[in-house]
Amino acid sequence: MKRIIIDREKCDGCLNCNIACISAHEEGSNFYTVNMQSPEAETRNFIKFDAQKGYLPIFCRHCDEPECVLSCMSGALEKDPLTGHVQYDESKCAACYMCVMNCPYGVLKPDKQTRTKVIKCDFCEDKPDGPSCVKACPKKAIEVKEVSL
Amino acid sequence: MNSNFSCKTCASADQKLETFISNLSVDTSHHRMEGQSVKCGFGLQGICCRLCSNGPCRITPDGPKGVCGATADTMVARNFLRAVSAGSGCYIHIVENTALMLKKTAASKGVLKGKVALAKLAEIFEINEADEHVCAEKIADMVLADLYKPDYIKMELVEKMAYKPRFDRWKELGILPGGAKSEVFSGVVKTSTNLNSDPVDMYLNCLKLGISTGLYGLTLTNLLNDVMLGEPSIRLAPVGLRVIDTDYINIMITGHQHSIFSYLQDRLIQDDVIEKAKAVGAKGFKLVGCTCVGQDLQLRGEHYKEVFNGHAGNNFTSEAILATGAIDAVLSEFNCTLPGIEPICDELKIKQICLDDVSKKANAEMKPFVFEEKESQSNEIIDAVIESYQARRGVVTLNMDADHGNDDTLTGVSEGSLKSFLGGTWKPLIDLIVKGEIKGIAGVVGCSSLTAGGHDVLTINLVKELIAKDILVLSAGCSSGGLENVGLMSPSAASLAGPKLRAVCESLGIPPVLNFGPCLAIGRLELVATELAEAIGVDLPQLPLVLSAPQWLEEQALADGAFGLALGLPLHLGLPPFVTGSPVAVQVFTQDMLNLTGGQLIIDDNAKSAAETLDAIIEKKRKELNI
Ligand code: SF4
Ligand code: SF4
Ligand code: SF4
Ligand code: SF4
Numbered sequence: 077m078k079r080i081i082i083d084r085e086k087c088d089g090c091l092n093c094n095i096a097c098i099s100a101h102e103e104g105s106n107f108y109t110v111n112m113q114s115p116e117a118e119t120r121n122f123i124k125f126d127a128q129k130g131y132l133p134i135f136c137r138h139c140d141e142p143e144c145v146l147s148c149m150s151g152a153l154e155k156d157p158l159t160g161h162v163q164y165d166e167s168k169c170a171a172c173y174m175c176v177m178n179c180p181y182g183v184l185k186p187d188k189q190t191r192t193k194v195i196k197c198d199f200c201e202d203k204p205d206g207p208s209c210v211k212a213c214p215k216k217a218i219e220v221k222e223v224s225l
Numbered sequence: 226m227n228s229n230f231s232c233k234t235c236a237s238a239d240q241k242l243e244t245f246i247s248n249l250s251v252d253t254s255h256h257r258m259e260g261q262s263v264k265c266g267f268g269l270q271g272i273c274c275r276l277c278s279n280g281p282c283r284i285t286p287d288g289p290k291g292v293c294g295a296t297a298d299t300m301v302a303r304n305f306l307r308a309v310s311a312g313s314g315c316y317i318h319i320v321e322n323t324a325l326m327l328k329k330t331a332a333s334k335g336v337l338k339g340k341v342a343l344a345k346l347a348e349i350f351e352i353n354e355a356d357e358h359v360c361a362e363k364i365a366d367m368v369l370a371d372l373y374k375p376d377y378i379k380m381e382l383v384e385k386m387a388y389k390p391r392f393d394r395w396k397e398l399g400i401l402p403g404g405a406k407s408e409v410f411s412g413v414v415k416t417s418t419n420l421n422s423d424p425v426d427m428y429l430n431c432l433k434l435g436i437s438t439g440l441y442g443l444t445l446t447n448l449l450n451d452v453m454l455g456e457p458s459i460r461l462a463p464v465g466l467r468v469i470d471t472d473y474i475n476i477m478i479t480g481h482q483h484s485i486f487s488y489l490q491d492r493l494i495q496d497d498v499i500e501k502a503k504a505v506g507a508k509g510f511k512l513v514g515c516t517c518v519g520q521d522l523q524l525r526g527e528h529y530k531e532v533f534n535g536h537a538g539n540n541f542t543s544e545a546i547l548a549t550g551a552i553d554a555v556l557s558e559f560n561c562t563l564p565g566i567e568p569i570c571d572e573l574k575i576k577q578i579c580l581d582d583v584s585k586k587a588n589a590e591m592k593p594f595v596f597e598e599k600e601s602q603s604n605e606i607i608d609a610v611i612e613s614y615q616a617r618r619g620v621v622t623l624n625m626d627a628d629h630g631n632d633d634t635l636t637g638v639s640e641g642s643l644k645s646f647l648g649g650t651w652k653p654l655i656d657l658i659v660k661g662e663i664k665g666i667a668g669v670v671g672c673s674s675l676t677a678g679g680h681d682v683l684t685i686n687l688v689k690e691l692i693a694k695d696i697l698v699l700s701a702g703c704s705s706g707g708l709e710n711v712g713l714m715s716p717s718a719a720s721l722a723g724p725k726l727r728a729v730c731e732s733l734g735i736p737p738v739l740n741f742g743p744c745l746a747i748g749r750l751e752l753v754a755t756e757l758a759e760a761i762g763v764d765l766p767q768l769p770l771v772l773s774a775p776q777w778l779e780e781q782a783l784a785d786g787a788f789g790l791a792l793g794l795p796l797h798l799g800l801p802p803f804v805t806g807s808p809v810a811v812q813v814f815t816q817d818m819l820n821l822t823g824g825q826l827i828i829d830d831n832a833k834s835a836a837e838t839l840d841a842i843i844e845k846k847r848k849e850l851n852i
Pocket of ligand 2: 096097100120121135136196197198199200206207208209210
């Protein structure tokens with residue numbers, strides 16, 4: 077199963093992973109055309125800065141025992157047994173935000189515009205080359221690695 | 226040998242060069258592309274600002290403005306105007322040096338090879354003077370006087386040089402430039418921290434810089450050089466790595482200021498200097514062309530048959546040229562002198578001398594050109610090069626490629642030589658356009674880059690598409706270096722053109738891509754366009770003429786582009802100039818410009834669809850002219 081593995085020390089806080097993620101979710105866009113000012117522009121990954129530790133890349137871990145799935149009562153979040161990725165189904169979501177509160181990494185958030193759905197990493201499943209953020213990271217601070225359960 | 230670099234080189238439209246480079250044991254730009262393949266999204270869109278210590282600020286969904294309140298539109302416009310100002314400064318530096326050189330040459334009663342250019346300038350500048358040296362000095366003085374004006378005093382030669390309908394439009398828009406050097410200064414001031422925040426004002430400023438860059442940095446540099454160095458004349462010449470002859474002491478030249486080499490290049494073929502070369506076992510000296518100064522020398526090659534062996538390649542061929550091992554010294558005076566040549570020169574013991582400190586290379590000897598000392602300086606350079614030759618030849622392995630390039634590139638095309646070729650009038654060309662034998666003209670100009678598919682890839686694919694549509698291509702800049710090395714400027718390339726253009730080319734014995742030489746010659750294309758418009762009696766935007774800088778590289782190219790837009794011409798770029806993060810920029814360049822100057826920016830990195838767009842524009846302009 078593939079996961080994004082973070083090497084915090086390497087991160088420079090350039091936010092290229094943010095752009096890549098926004099572009100991956102704006103149909104037909106690329107790095108030149110992605111609209112960073114659109115109200116719909118939302119990133120599914122975050123870079124926090126800590127004065128002691130430096131940059132902290134916050135990405136969905138697609139956890140083995142995902143708290144978000146466990147806390148979701150409407151079945152909108154499910155762990156795919158084949159890929160191991162935790163996927164979100166907007167149509168089933170009741171917007172109760174139990175997942176947002178329970179994710180230990182704080183990676184989930186309600187969407188800015190309507191606050192009726194959750195913004196969640198989909199592992200770029202529809203992208204033939206895999207996670208867009210990983211391709212865009214100039215420091216190789218995030219990498220896709222095969223992990224066993 | 227050094228093997229501590231990526232072994233995967235980027236693609237080149239020039240297959241032989243790609244193979245040559247991929248087998249090299251030195252690191253080149255083509256090797257380094259892979260390590261730089263992940264690009265910063267904020268940089269690409271132009272939405273990063275580091276003008277103050279509160280920054281760098283970037284436009285993100287959570288940070289839609291900089292700390293100071295700067296919007297994406299302001300950031301992009303500031304970044305763009307800064308780049309255009311710097312690019313303009315580069316060309317203005319070139320014309321300033323060229324005018325100073327003409328002034329000193331004239332004052333010292335030096336040789337003026339270009340009588341036609343002198344007469345032409347005297348006519349444009351309205352100088353009535355029989356003595357050619359006095360006349361040339363007056364011309365130089367008028368150019369310098371304009372360059373040195375403050376920004377609040379308009380330059381006087383603009384009205385004399387520009388096509389009247391264009392001049393009138395520029396006046397209406399309030400974009401007539403003041404002193405060209407001061408305009409660069411104003412552009413820089415305007416874009417500093419917390420000054421101008423009005424994108425439209427800044428884009429109009431770019432157009433103003435485009436005008437001073439184009440008319441002075443480009444057009445006048447050519448004409449002043451023509452006076453000193455001789456006018457271009459059409460001929461066939463060899464190009465590519467094959468031009469390097471290992472029997473000679475070889476000097477590669479890089480830069481844009483041909484006149485700096487003029488004394489030296491005459492000196493290199495004088496008997497006593499040839500004797501010096503023979504004494505160390507060489508047949509003599511040869512200059513090997515690289516970058517725009519090589520294109521310029523090639524253009525005027527008729528006057529320099531003995532000393533100039535031919536143009537080897539463009540900016541991103543320079544490392545390969547050195548890697549042949551047969552170059553004994555590099556003389557540089559401007560860009561595009563890549564920092565990447567330095568370790569290669571060290572490894573292959575190649576002497577580097579810089580003649581202008583603006584392009585001082587870290588490991589090069591600095592010898593600023595001084596007109597009054599040109600005799601002694603040239604002798605010192607010759608001795609240093611001989612010393613280098615002796616120290617390295619026999620020690621350094623040669624790695625030649627006699628198969629690269631060709632022997633029949635048509636060169637020497639200029640506004641003057643083309644018109645003479647046509648019989649002293651533009652009528653034959655206009656007739657061919659009216660009849661549709663030539664559908665239109667595309668000026669494919671500017672640099673070579675390693676993006677947009679690889680080295681020269683988009684340029685060459687686009688040109689092939691255009692000629693197949695019966696569009697005649699005129700080329701100026703490093704794009705020419707790529708086009709000639711792959712044979713598109715050889716008469717046999719006519720077979721790649723559409724049936725009508727092919728027939729025209731075959732009957733005249735010319736290729737479908739005409740070689741105007743260096744990027745400076747974009748100024749010559751402007752002269753051709755203006756003379757055609759004048760002959761037909763229309764303004765420039767009405768002509769079935771488009772511009773493309775498919776692989777624009779640098780700030781100078783952006784200043785050139787601003788000139789193209791000021792002229793009111795459609796301008797295609799392969800990749801956007803770091804402006805797409807601003808909706809206002811996109812609107813101004815792709816839409817509003819049509820109403821301002823008649824120009825328009827088209828961005829497309831696909832050769833086929835870009836050619837279709839340009840073709841459609843040409844068709845539309847033909848319809849509007851009822852042809
Ligand atoms: S959203 Fe949080 S809890 Fe759910 S899989 Fe991702 S990291 Fe784990
Ligand atoms: S894998 Fe795709 S969806 Fe997930 S954070 Fe990276 S870019 Fe965003
Ligand atoms: S792209 Fe890589 S280096 Fe840049 S912020 Fe994201 S994780 Fe850090
Ligand atoms: S000038 Fe403004 S946008 Fe630029 S770095 Fe400073 S605060 Fe940020």
